[in-house]
Amino acid sequence: MxxxxxxxxxxxxxxxxxxxxxxxxxxxxxxxxxxxxxxxxxxxxxxxxxxxxxxxxxxxxxxxxxxxxxxxxxxxxxxxxxxxxxxxxxxxxxxxxxxxxxxxxxxxxxxxxxxxxxxxxxxxxxxxxxxxxxxxxxxxxxxxxxxxxxxxxxxxxxxxxxxxxxxxxxxxxxxxxxxxxxxxxxxxxxxxxxxVPLEVFARPLPGPVPEAEKTADVFFAGRVKDSSTVRETGLDELLALRAEGVVVDIPDAPLPLDAYLARLARARLVWTPEGYGWQCFRLYESALCGSVPLANRPSIERHAPLLDGEHALYYDVEPGGLARAVRAALADRPRLARIAEAGRAQVLAHHxxxxxxxxxxxxxxxxxxxx
Missing domain, CATH: 3.40.50 (Rossmann fold)
Incomplete structure (x- = not known):
């Protein structure tokens, strides 16, 4: 099991x-x-x-x-x-x-x-x-x-x-x-x-990774080209943060599922911008793997939502909103650990x-x- x-x-x-x-x-x-x-x-x-x-x-x-x-x-x-x-x-x-x-x-x-x-x-x-x-x-x-x-x-x-x-x-x-x-x-x-998708739920997942063993500040893997404008503009801000010294992990090619889940677990924040819809699997996968989802503010009504500052973090899509949210989150890593723990519990209970x-x-x- x-x-x-x-x-x-x-x-x-x-x-x-x-x-x-x-x-x-x-x-x-x-x-x-x-x-x-x-x-x-x-x-x-x-x-x-x-x-x-x-x-x-x-x-x-x-x-x-x-x-x-x-x-x-x-x-x-x-x-x-x-x-x-x-x-x-x-x-x-x-x-x-x-x-x-x-x-x-x-x-x-x-x-x-x-x-x-x-x-x-x-x-x-x-x-x-x-x-x-x-x-x-x-x-x-x-x-x-x-x-x-x-x-x-x-x-x-x-x-x-x-x-x-x-x-x-x-x-x-x-x-x-x-x-x-x-x-x-x-x-x-x-x-x-x-x-969480059935395919992910059916397999053993990596447990939460301690802060000292995290290898990335922000992780993202997903389609950007021909997807949401939220992703296109946000990616530019992430790359600018990388130039400032923030460790941004963006794979060059699609990852096998096990490798993808492991990379989720080793990141402090996982960027989960909306694509063709606001909800995406990554939002729940990242919390389940012990990281903090970072998404643009929701535009829909949600069931048992991941609350801002309690189970996840949300940012404004206007220019600079994503970068400000990342800097603020990384400035308080003990708080990030608390949010990650609560987010995982919320996903296990409801998602x-x-x-x-x-x-x-x-x-x-x-x-x-x-x-």
Whole structure:
């Protein structure tokens, strides 16, 4: 068992819920493997293990899946929000122009599976939307109507903004916001932590490195070119700090996962600027490895947030903001050690896959009971 699993504090232990999960990743299945029936919609997935609750969606199994959704024996149905409706040109292009097609595999049925929730569903529905955009795709409006909770990774501070350019052609107007159906949809939205990825959580991690053994002041590894302007402008400030004598560790090439995690652990600060969305895995990985995440100030509502000065550090994106934050942080290294310890505890408590899955179950079932 990995070190972080042993260290995780106990979550509320109600009886394990019986879950039916539909999506590209068995997120809930990884947390509740004994009681989750997972139906994979990942286009390149080729293997199933029904004895362990893992199934493939095919044209031949769609009817069976529809029957499973109508089964009152499940406590919760969890569906991963698709990026777009399966009949849109974008979705058809992504399905048809895949390498798997060259091998005779054209899994059109998998993109259709979430649409089965338009029919009879016996259990409460929770939706997981881990996508980068801070909007709900128009094709997922029906999921908003079916769900007791729609968990959105990039949830704008004003929840109505999640409908900008999708359910409304621009920023939702007062008239749009007065419509009862739209308000019900908005009230379904809940923040979702991106958290530590399953691949990282499944392996032993390096433990916290003592201050005397830290080898870098700031570490960063990630895409800059063709990514966020926050990264482009921030990188210039980091390089200027390096010229001042700050030890800035930026790998020249992508690192193997183990090496990447080790470099995280040996840095005092880990720069975690937003990319296509504000949340990134690095934010939680760095805290879990015993370093202090340093990010631009959040632009979204977060679940169990890493608080500024308590679990992480945040800076203003205006020119000089990153450099000032780095200098101030490095001037008080005992404080950095305290923040790193608290940040690691916060991630273990709330931002591992099991903790996030448990939060989804508890929240959805509580809302369903209230209805």
């Amino acid at each position: 990995s070190e972080q699993v042993q260290a995780s504090p106990a979550a509320p232990r109600a009886s394990a819920p019986r879950i039916l999960e539909i999506g590209p990743t068995g997120y809930m299945h990884a947390a509740f493997p004994e009681t989750t029936e997972f139906h994979s919609t990942w286009p390149d997935e080729t293997s199933a293990d029904p004895a362990r609750g893992r199934h493939l969606v095919t044209l031949g199994t769609l009817r069976e899946l529809a029957a499973r959704l109508a089964d009152p024996g499940f406590d919760l149905v969890v569906v991963h929000a698709p990026a777009c409706a399966p009949w849109t040109p974008r979705a058809l292009g992504r399905t048809i122009f895949r390498r798997s097609v060259l091998h005779g595999s054209l899994p059109l049925a998998r993109s259709v599976a979430p649409q089965l929730l338009r029919g009879r569903v016996a259990a409460p529905v929770a939706v997981l939307d881990f996508d980068d955009p801070a909007v709900v795709d128009r094709g997922n409006a029906f999921l908003l109507d079916r769900a007791v909770a729609y968990f959105k990774r990039e949830l704008p501070a004003d929840h109505w903004q999640a409908f900008t350019g999708t359910l409304h052609w621009r920023v939702p107007t007062a008239r749009f916001r007065r419509i009862a159906r739209n308000r019900r949809r908005m009230e379904t939205l809940r923040p979702l932590s991106l958290g 591992t896959p099991p903790a996030i899955a448990r939060h989804v179950v508890d929240t959805a079932l509580r809302l369903a009971a209230a209805r």
